Amino acid sequence: xxxxxxWSDRFESALxxxxxxxxxxxxxxxxxxxxxxxxxxxxxxxxxxxGIITTExxxxxxxxxxQIRQEYYQGEFTPGVEAEDIHFAVERRLTEIVGxxxxxxxxxxxxxxxxxxxxxxxxxxxxxxxxxxxxxxxLVLLELAENNVETLIPGYTHLQRAQPLSLxxxxxxxxxxxxxxxERLADVYKRTNISPLGCGALAGTTFPIDRQxxxxxxxxxxxxxxxxxxxxxxxxxxxxxxxxxLIMVHLSRLSEEMILWAxxxxxxxxxxxxxxxxxxxxxxxxxxxxxxxxxxxxxxxFGHLQALLVIMKGLPLAYNKDLQEDKEGLFDGxxxxxxxxxxxxxxxxxxxxFNTTRLNNAVGEDFSNxxxxxxxxAAKGIPFREAYNLVGKVVKKSLAVGKLLKDLTLEEWxxxxxxxxxxxxxxxxxxxxxxxxxxxGGTGFEQVKAAIARAKSRLNI
Ligand code: ARG
Numbered sequence: 461x462x463x464x465x466x467w468s469d470r471f472e473s474a475l476x477x478x479x480x481x482x483x484x485x486x487x488x489x490x491x492x493x494x495x496x497x498x499x500x501x502x503x504x505x506x507x508x509x510x511g512i513i514t515t516e517x518x519x520x521x522x523x524x525x526x527q528i529r530q531e532y533y534q535g536e537f538t539p540g541v542e543a544e545d546i547h548f549a550v551e552r553r554l555t556e557i558v559g560x561x562x563x564x565x566x567x568x569x570x571x572x573x574x575x576x577x578x579x580x581x582x583x584x585x586x587x588x589x590x591x592x593x594x595x596x597x598x599l600v601l602l603e604l605a606e607n608n609v610e611t612l613i614p615g616y617t618h619l620q621r622a623q624p625l626s627l628x629x630x631x632x633x634x635x636x637x638x639x640x641x642x643e644r645l646a647d648v649y650k651r652t653n654i655s656p657l658g659c660g661a662l663a664g665t666t667f668p669i670d671r672q673x674x675x676x677x678x679x680x681x682x683x684x685x686x687x688x689x690x691x692x693x694x695x696x697x698x699x700x701x702x703x704x705x706l707i708m709v710h711l712s713r714l715s716e717e718m719i720l721w722a723x724x725x726x727x728x729x730x731x732x733x734x735x736x737x738x739x740x741x742x743x744x745x746x747x748x749x750x751x752x753x754x755x756x757x758x759x760x761x762f763g764h765l766q767a768l769l770v771i772m773k774g775l776p777l778a779y780n781k782d783l784q785e786d787k788e789g790l791f792d793g794x795x796x797x798x799x800x801x802x803x804x805x806x807x808x809x810x811x812x813x814f815n816t817t818r819l820n821n822a823v824g825e826d827f828s829n830x831x832x833x834x835x836x837x838a839a840k841g842i843p844f845r846e847a848y849n850l851v852g853k854v855v856k857k858s859l860a861v862g863k864l865l866k867d868l869t870l871e872e873w874x875x876x877x878x879x880x881x882x883x884x885x886x887x888x889x890x891x892x893x894x895x896x897x898x899x900x901g902g903t904g905f906e907q908v909k910a911a912i913a914r915a916k917s918r919l920n921i
Contacts, residue, residue, distance in 0.1 A: 489546040495581035506674040524558035547571045568667035572691040572779040576656035586794045593801040594642045600808045605631040612823045624823035624890045629903040637710040644703045652696040655680035659690035662778035692778040701765035704797045708758040715751030735811025750807045754800045764789030823890040832893045840879045
């Protein structure tokens with residue numbers, strides 16, 4: 461590298477070309493340009509407000525920074541590795557545009573508080589974007605739920621048929637998960653939206669800066685209380701990746717269900733052509749690539765969380781170059797969560813069709829009404845455990861003769877226990893079984909309708 465670097469006057473020789481590349485972050489922190497410019501404009505205005513530079517100088521700096529913004533969007537600002545990072549790239553170009561006054565921008569600031577500011581400005585915007593996408597995801601689920609209150613679906617525990625459910629109830633479980641994700645992100649936002657600007661390299665600055673003023677210009681809620689903490693804290697990014705990981709957990713569980721449901725064995729949903737792919741060799745195949753990819757991408761986001769935790773755990777205060785490694789994982793985490801939410805929303809809205817006939821029939825072909833037989837007896841005063849044991853024997857016997865509970869004759873029922881009456885058939889019909897679970901938060905149709913109403917009012921619809 462023969463080009464002059466910021467510290468060439470201090471150093472004897474230039475950086476080894478390979479090390480220059482190794483050291484540079486411009487390849488990925490260019491993504492922060494918008495925030496770097498916005499942060500620099502606020503910093504310049506604060507320098508003017510406090511009289512550290514003149515109003516005229518502020519105007520020149522701001523105009524120059526705005527010009528860089530324009531150049532970037534016109535594809536004319538493409539700094540290379542010689543710039544090292546976004547901060548040097550901008551400062552260098554600024555000085556080319558406005559002359560020596562450009563060199564005043566970095567007064568009372570360090571790249572350490574600058575990058576902290578940039579990443580927080582970036583992340584708070586992306587948190588808002590992701591929360592918007594969570595809402596869209598919830599809306600699609602809610603619409604599906606509303607259309608399927610009375611569609612029945614087998615409910616599972618241990619992936620064994622357990623008790624039948626309203627399909628809407630199943631879908632609403634994901635609305636709840638997304639609600640927690642939405643709330644969790646609001647909480648992460650609070651700790652992301654704090655300004656480290658003015659913490660300097662680590663110790664603050666000798667200039668009479670006004671940190672509150674620049675924080676206000678940037679719409680931060682508060683400023684970091686301690687300059688060492690301000691430049692070296694990445695808790696907010698870890699918290700975000702944790703919240704992002706949980707979003708992915710939820711999407712991945714839904715994906716797994718979609719994949720199972722689309723299989724021939726379950727046959728609960730049909731994949732539409734818009735969201736499925738074929739095989740290059742097996743002509744009959746229709747593959748659930750979308751949920752498979754979401755399930756697969758989940759690992760990346762977990763990985764980014766793990767990586768950042770490990771980056772942080774051994775760092776002495778304050779800034780260390782290790783912190784440059786926080787960005788790529790964070791950026792990829794943001795992109796992956798957004799893309800996955802979008803893809804799952806499209807899949808639910810346009811990519812699947814519930815096989816409602818099959819679903820409604822499926823719940824009548826098993827012993828998932830066995831609990832209801834026990835409940836029937838218990839309601840007549842027979843102790844539940846006794847009733848449970850009795851029904852266990854009935855199931856065993858029925859299985860042996862290849863019958864379902866609904867196929868037993870009234871005589872057979874009464875031989876088992878005299879308390880059985882003709883209404884047993886009605887009591888164990890899948891629709892009755894589902895609608896009878898009318899406890900708060902249960903799958904009974906009335907409960908499901910109430911849950912939909914609550915979710916809608918939460919979403920202001
Ligand atoms: N590119 C650096 C980063 O991403 C900016 C801060 C550099 N600070 C320093 N003291 N070298 O963290």
